[in-house]
Amino acid sequence: MTDALPTLRITQPDDLPPGGATLQADVVVVGSGASGAVMAYELARSGARVVVLEAGPYVPSTEFKEHTRTAMELLYADAGNQTNVTGDLSVLQGNCVGGSTVVNAAVCFRPPNQVLEHWQREHGLENLTAETLDPYFDRVERNLWIHENEPHEVNYNGRLLLEGAAKVGIPASPTSRNIKNCALSGHCISGCKTDRKQSMLVTYLPWASEHGARILSSTRAERFDVAGKRVRAVEAVATDSNGVEKPVRVEAGLVVVAAGPIQTPLLFQRNQLANSSGQVGLNFACHPSLAMLGEHDSDVYAWVGASISAHAGNTDDPLGTGYLLEAGMVGPLVNSTWVDGGVGADYVEFVQSSKRFQAAVALIHDHNVGRVYMDGARKRIEYDVDDRDFERMREALRGMAQIYFAAGAKRVFLPTTRRTTIDRKADIDSVINALENGKNKYRLTSYHPQGTMRMGADPTKSVVSPGGLCHDLDNVYVPDASIFPSSIMVNPQVTVYGMASYIADGIKARA
Numbered sequence: 001m002t003d004a005l006p007t008l009r010i011t012q013p014d015d016l017p018p019g020g021a022t023l024q025a026d027v028v029v030v031g032s033g034a035s036g037a038v039m040a041y042e043l044a045r046s047g048a049r050v051v052v053l054e055a056g057p058y059v060p061s062t063e064f065k066e067h068t069r070t071a072m073e074l075l076y077a078d079a080g081n082q083t084n085v086t087g088d089l090s091v092l093q094g095n096c097v098g099g100s101t102v103v104n105a106a107v108c109f110r111p112p113n114q115v116l117e118h119w120q121r122e123h124g125l126e127n128l129t130a131e132t133l134d135p136y137f138d139r140v141e142r143n144l145w146i147h148e149n150e151p152h153e154v155n156y157n158g159r160l161l162l163e164g165a166a167k168v169g170i171p172a173s174p175t176s177r178n179i180k181n182c183a184l185s186g187h188c189i190s191g192c193k194t195d196r197k198q199s200m201l202v203t204y205l206p207w208a209s210e211h212g213a214r215i216l217s218s219t220r221a222e223r224f225d226v227a228g229k230r231v232r233a234v235e236a237v238a239t240d241s242n243g244v245e246k247p248v249r250v251e252a253g254l255v256v257v258a259a260g261p262i263q264t265p266l267l268f269q270r271n272q273l274a275n276s277s278g279q280v281g282l283n284f285a286c287h288p289s290l291a292m293l294g295e296h297d298s299d300v301y302a303w304v305g306a307s308i309s310a311h312a313g314n315t316d317d318p319l320g321t322g323y324l325l326e327a328g329m330v331g332p333l334v335n336s337t338w339v340d341g342g343v344g345a346d347y348v349e350f351v352q353s354s355k356r357f358q359a360a361v362a363l364i365h366d367h368n369v370g371r372v373y374m375d376g377a378r379k380r381i382e383y384d385v386d387d388r389d390f391e392r393m394r395e396a397l398r399g400m401a402q403i404y405f406a407a408g409a410k411r412v413f414l415p416t417t418r419r420t421t422i423d424r425k426a427d428i429d430s431v432i433n434a435l436e437n438g439k440n441k442y443r444l445t446s447y448h449p450q451g452t453m454r455m456g457a458d459p460t461k462s463v464v465s466p467g468g469l470c471h472d473l474d475n476v477y478v479p480d481a482s483i484f485p486s487s488i489m490v491n492p493q494v495t496v497y498g499m500a501s502y503i504a505d506g507i508k509a510r511a
Contacts, residue, residue: 033099036258037200042504071190098201109490124457157302158309164407172312284370294404318489468503
């Protein structure tokens with residue numbers, strides 16, 4: 001890719017005539033996030049006429065406010081309030097042109113080989129070897145400037161994690177990110193105002209647009225026009241700035257549904273389509289994350305600099321004892337959503353102490369125990385932490401506490417709903433061992449929904465074939481993280497980019 005900035009052309013609902021529009025295309029892509037943007041670009045540059053339907057609004061980076069609450073209301077699904085049925089797990093997703101890539105922390109990992117081998121062995125995905133996928137990861141890493149953080153990009157919070165991990169013998173290193181000349185503003189999850197984060201908003205979508213792809217914002221796909229085993233058209237509703245709904249019909253020979261692991265299965269469920277296996281919406285996983293704070297005597301200012309600057313843990317053994325700790329913090333007020341900051345004078349003291357907090361979040365490989373479905377008109381995410389996964393979470397918290405005290409922390413705050421602290425290194429095991437799994441006991445957040453449209457070779461146990469084509473349909477592909485047969489423990493965006501590139505090449509080869 002050249003350094004010249006391509007033009008991103010967006011058709012907004014206000015641009016459509018009052019009666020809506022019927023469009024003709026070779027390919028219609030539902031969703032403009034990590035998978036939809038890559039598919040749109042790869043197919044458009046091969047000469048296909050591509051139309052992209054994005055349910056979220058178009059918000060150019062010039063309108064980003066670098067304020068977390070404002071960004072959530074504007075750029076996130078359900079204004080940042082998307083939760084599980086229990087209500088103790090926030091499931092954060094982008095809802096805008098560019099999807100979650102606009103609001104993620106830019107963290108980039110390839111999928112662990114152990115995960116790919118599990119997919120091959122347990123789900124018949126013998127095509128998804130590291131040797132097959134590595135060229136696609138190479139491609140997206142070049143395109144998106146993915147590189148390991150350089151020394152100046154590792155803030156004090158990250159250095160504390162690296163130093164503490166080295167002392168207790170836990171592997172650690174600077175984190176790789178899709179950033180070009182990072183401004184180190186720390187506002188990744190509010191959208192990158194300077195366009196340094198190489199999200200789909202500034203890369204694959206403009207590139208697709210330059211190749212003729214037409215991108216519609218605030219246009220939600222609702223219905224499939226089906227004939228036999230083919231979808232002839234996607235029918236959507238575009239909502240303009242006055243709240244007026246306009247019908248949009250896109251007739252296309254090929255349909256790509258890339259709306260993410262929550263909206264993709266809901267779209268298929270509403271249309272009662274592609275579910276002969278009964279697996280649509282099942283097998284939901286999400287890397288439930290817990291944050292921990294370590295209080296130091298000196299100032300840390302963990303929210304200054306790269307949002308995620310370093311990581312620790314064993315990423316080579318996600319199915320065994322592995323866990324991932326990522327050094328990052330959003331800001332002082334968010335701390336009190338991660339742990340119990342208290343009330344009144346206690347809360348004031350807690351916030352004032354935030355500048356001295358070391359911070360990180362823990363990720364694990366969780367089992368696919370959840371499901372996504374519609375309860376009447378209500379979206380439901382049914383997911384509670386499995387006892388097997390809680391054991392892994394407990395070990396991740398133990399490792400994090402050990403690192404914090406080794407780095408010089410004098411007290412550690414645990415991510416419980418009622419304040420729990422570890423005040424001495426000698427108390428780590430007794431406090432961690434006393435933690436029990438249960439609803440509404442922990443402050444859980446998920447950034448990485450996965451599963452719900454499982455890929456596999458056996459059509460009786462999966463929804464999508466090894467090549468990305470729905471088992472039950474002849475012209476509908478799904479390339480997003482919903483096709484992951486299991487969770488992958490690490491941040492999924494690189495896996496999604498690579499898988500979408502692989503599936504797009506398969507489509508082009510067959511075409």
